[in-house]
Structure formats: C-alpha cells, structure tokens
Amino acid sequence: MTTSFGAAVLVLALLAMPRPAVACVFLDEPGAPQSASQQPKAEEPPPNAVTNPPLDFELLDAKKPLVPVDDAAIRRRRTLLSWHQGVGLGMFAVALANTVVGQLNYSDRFASGPSTGRYQLAHELTAGATVAAFTATGLLALFAPTPLPKTDGFDRISLHKLATGAAAAGMAAEVVLGLYTASREGYLNQPDFAAAHLIIGYFTFAAITLGVGTIVF
Amino acid sequence: MLIALILASAAAAPGTWTVDSAQSALRYAVNHKLHKVDATSKEAEGKAVVRPDGTLMVEVRAPVASLKSGDCNRDEHMLEVMNVCAHPFVVFKGLGHLAHGDAQLQLQGQIELHGVKAPAPVSLSLEAQPDGSLRVKGSFDVSLDAHGIERPSLLFAKVDDACRIEVDLLLRGPK
Numbered sequence: 274m275t276t277s278f279g280a281a282v283l284v285l286a287l288l289a290m291p292r293p294a295v296a297c298v299f300l301d302e303p304g305a306p307q308s309a310s311q312q313p314k315a316e317e318p319p320p321n322a323v324t325n326p327p328l329d330f331e332l333l334d335a336k337k338p339l340v341p342v343d344d345a346a347i348r349r350r351r352t353l354l355s356w357h358q359g360v361g362l363g364m365f366a367v368a369l370a371n372t373v374v375g376q377l378n379y380s381d382r383f384a385s386g387p388s389t390g391r392y393q394l395a396h397e398l399t400a401g402a403t404v405a406a407f408t409a410t411g412l413l414a415l416f417a418p419t420p421l422p423k424t425d426g427f428d429r430i431s432l433h434k435l436a437t438g439a440a441a442a443g444m445a446a447e448v449v450l451g452l453y454t455a456s457r458e459g460y461l462n463q464p465d466f467a468a469a470h471l472i473i474g475y476f477t478f479a480a481i482t483l484g485v486g487t488i489v490f
Numbered sequence: 491m492l493i494a495l496i497l498a499s500a501a502a503a504p505g506t507w508t509v510d511s512a513q514s515a516l517r518y519a520v521n522h523k524l525h526k527v528d529a530t531s532k533e534a535e536g537k538a539v540v541r542p543d544g545t546l547m548v549e550v551r552a553p554v555a556s557l558k559s560g561d562c563n564r565d566e567h568m569l570e571v572m573n574v575c576a577h578p579f580v581v582f583k584g585l586g587h588l589a590h591g592d593a594q595l596q597l598q599g600q601i602e603l604h605g606v607k608a609p610a611p612v613s614l615s616l617e618a619q620p621d622g623s624l625r626v627k628g629s630f631d632v633s634l635d636a637h638g639i640e641r642p643s644l645l646f647a648k649v650d651d652a653c654r655i656e657v658d659l660l661l662r663g664p665k
Contacts, residue, residue, distance in 0.1 A: 328583045328600045332506075332537040332549035336579070344575045351570050362645070421555075421566050430563040489645060490524060 346420035353417040357410055358488075364406035365485050371399035372478045379471050383464045400451060407444055407481075411437070429487045436484035443477030505664025507624065509536035509550060513660035516552045516580075520634075522649045529559035529568070536582075538661055546588045548597060550659065551581040564642075571640045577605040582657075584612065592616060599630075601655070606637040614657075622663055629656040 378392035450470040457463040511534055519528040536550030554574045559565055584597035593616055601610040614628035632653050634641050641648040 328585065330547055330549070330583070332539060332547065333535060333551060344573075347570045347575075351567070354567075358644075421569055426560075426562075428561050428563075430561065 343418075343420040346418040350417045350420065353413050357413040357417070360406060360413060361410045361485065364403065364410050365481060367399060367406050368403045368478055368481050371396065371403045372474060374399050375471065375474050379467055383467050400447075404444060404448060407440070411441065433484050433487040436480050436487060440477055440480035440484055443473055443480055446473050447477055503663055504540045504542045507538040507540065507661040507663050509534060509538075510623065510660040510662050511535055515658045516550075516557075517656040517658075518557060519654045519656070520649045520652075522644060523647050524644060527559055527564065527649070529557040529565065531556040531558070534657075534659065536659065540588055544588050546584075546586045546595070546597075548584040548586070548599075549581070550657065551579045553578055554580055567642050571642055572604055577603075582610065584610075595626075601630075601632055603632060603637040604639050608632065608636055619660070624661040624663065626659045626661060627657065629654055631655070 374392055374396045378396040381392050382388045382390065447470060450466060450473060454463060454466040454470050457466055511532065514532070514534045516531045516534040517528055519526065521527070531552040533556040534550060534552040536548065538549075539547045554572050555569060555578065557565070557568065559568075579602075581602040582599055583602075584599035586595055586597040588595060595614045595616055597612050597614060599610040599612050600607050610630050610632065612628050612630040614626050617625040617627075619625055632655060633651050634649075634653050635651050641651065643649070
C-alpha cells in the first residue's frame with residue numbers, strides 16, 4: 274500500500290511539474306513570456322534590399338509606338354546602304370586613278386611633244402571601271418527602301434545627293450565626250466573636244482569628292 | 491532670402507510633379523573618330539512622385555524616334571540599330587530622397603534602352619524657378635554594348651561604346 278501510495282504521489286508530482294510551453298499556442302498570446310530559444314529570429318533583409326530597391330513601378334500611361342515601321346525593310350535598307358558605302362569608297366579610288374591617268378593621257382596626246390598613246394588603254398580601263406562602280410553605287414542607294422519618314426530640311430544627306438547628282442550628270446557627259454573625242458582621231462578639232470573632256474572630268478571628280486566628303490567628314 | 495526659402499520649400503512639395511515636355515530636352519552624345527554626334531528630343535515626358543517623407547520616385551521616357559541629330563540618314567540608322575519597332579521608348583526610372591532646400595539629388599536609377607535594363611545612378615542638380623517649377627539637369631553614361639546595341643560604323647570604324655545621356659527637364663508641381 275505504501276508503494277502504491279508512493280507511486281501515486283510520484284505520478285502526481287510528475288503531472289504537476291511545469292512543462293515547456295508549446296510554441297505554436299503560447300507564442301500567439303499577447304504578452305506571453307517567451308524563452309530566448311522560442312523567440313522568432315528577426316528576418317534578415319535580403320542582401321540587396323537597401324542597395325537595389327525595386328524599380329518596377331509605373332508612373333506613366335502605356336503608349337503605343339509612335340512610328341509604324343517595316344522591320345524587314347529597315348534591315349534591307351541597312352544592308353544596301355552598307356554596300357553603298359563600300360562600293361562608293363571603291364568608286365572614289367578608281368575615279369581618282371582615272372582622273373590621274375586621264376590627265377597623263379591628255380598631256381601625252383595633246384599637250385606637247387609627239388603622241389605615244391601609252392596611257393590610252395589605261396585610261397579606257399579606269400574610265401570604264403569608274404562608270405561601272407558609279408552606276409553600282411547609285412543603284413544600291415536608289416533601290417534601298419525608305420521605311421521611315423524623312424525629316425524635312427537641308428542636311429548632309431541633301432548635299433550628298435546634290436553632289437552625286439552633279440557627278441552623275443558629269444559622268445554621263447564624260448562618257449559621251451570621251452567616245453566622241455576618240456572617234457575624232459585625225460580631225461583638227463579633236464584637241465578641243467579632248468580639252469572639254471578633261472575639264473568636265475575634273476568637275477565630275479570634284480563633285481564625287483564633295484559627295485564622299487559630306488558623308489565622311 | 492525669404493523668396494529663396496519659399497522656393498526651396500516649393501522644391502520639396504509632396505505630390506506628383508510632371509515634366510513640361512515643351513520646356514524639356516533629352517540628349518544623347520556618342521563619339522566617332524571622325525564625328526561627334528549628338529541628338530536631342532523635345533518630346534520627353536515624365537512624372538516625379540514626392541512622398542511626405544521625401545521619398546522620390548521618378549519615371550521619364552522619350553520616343554526614340556524623336557531624337558534628332560540634324561542628319562536624317564544618321565537618325566534613320568539610329569532607329570535601325572535601336573530597333574524602334576520593338577523598343578520605341580527610352581525609359582529612365584529612379585528612386586531617391588528629397589529634402590527641403592536640396593540643390594543636388596542622387597537617384598538610384600535604371601535606364602531601359604533597346605529593351606535592356608541597366609543600373610544608371612545619376613546625380614541631378616535642382617533649381618527652383620520663380621514660377622514654382624523646378625529645373626532638373628543631369629547626365630550619365632551608358633554602354634551601348636551592354637544594351638545590345640550594334641554600334642554604327644563609318645569607314646569601318648565603330649562609334650565609341652560610351653553614350654552620354656543628358657537630361658534638362660522642367661517639372662511643374664502639384665496644383
């Protein structure tokens with residue numbers, strides 16, 4: 274009986290001992306004391322919270338694009354104008370060579386002394402190359418689409434177009450005069466046509482130089 | 491002195507401040523070996539929200555197509571490389587803190603260019619105007635490569651990667 278009584282006392286004593294609070298119940302009660310181990314850890318701010326606050330706000334209304342454009346046409350234009358630039362620079366180099374050879378040919382044929390004709394073939398070749406390159410350069414620009422609206426006003430491009438337009442007129446005149454001058458071999462007026470061909474040649478090269486210069490500088 | 495205090499107080503008034511597009515400009519400048527290129531837009535729009543505690547949120551944008559350099563071929567090329575179809579605007583957003591009488595403002599910003607967003611911290615100068623508006627000026631550099639922009643070239647030489655963006659905005663305060 275003593276043992277049973279003692280066991281009962283022991284059980285009662287065990288039941289009466291204070292237990293650790295169940296966190297999910299007692300922590301919610303206001304003012305409930307908490308042990309240090311039960312206090313929730315303060316949330317650490319994200320590492321970038323101070324240095325990179327969110328910029329995902331919108332203060333302005335959404336707007337539709339203002340310029341309707343054809344993206345494929347833009348890409349095609351850029352390709353053609355890139356080629357235009359490369360071929361144009363090559364044309365300038367050939368035109369320079371043609372002008373030099375043309376002057377040498379005129380000096381050899383008509384300026385002084387006996388005519389040897391040693392620059393004749395070179396001039397014909399460089400002249401043909403110049404005309405071909407100039408035509409190709411012009412066609413690349415003419416066939417480039419213009420999907421974006423043009424801005425009004427006179428700018429570098431306007432001057433470039435004027436200069437190359439003048440060069441085109443000069444080039445056409447040079448082709449006609451050059452062929453006609455060559456056909457006047459033995460005639461007394463051949464030197465006159467040759468001089469005109471020379472002068473227009475310089476004018477044409479000056480126009481080409483202006484056209485290139487407006488873009489480069 | 492009294493006027494200066496009044497103007498300084500007006501500079502920090504809480505509310506929504508709106509960019510006066512007609513009196514504002516957004517500029518970019520890039521360098522090439524043969525050219526210095528700069529273009530200006532007079533169609534910038536934006537808002538700045540100032541909270542009572544001085545916290546500031548700013549958003550400014552401008553249509554890419556409105557940036558004019560005076561050279562139509564260059565502007566067309568710029569529209570091509572900027573892919574204006576898909577990304578018609580250049581957008582700046584910023585956060586900062588504005589206190590009474592501040593003449594300088596540091597913004598933690600972000601610039602969206604060519605559809606790519608990149609951090610753009612910027613220092614702005616503030617100047618209160620007699621009519622109560624606020625003139626804001628500042629500049630910062632962006633990397634064209636970082637925004638995936640194909641740098642234009644001339645004579646096989648590309649423009650520099652650094653592009654300077656300048657803002658000169660007139661903000662009109664809450665009514």
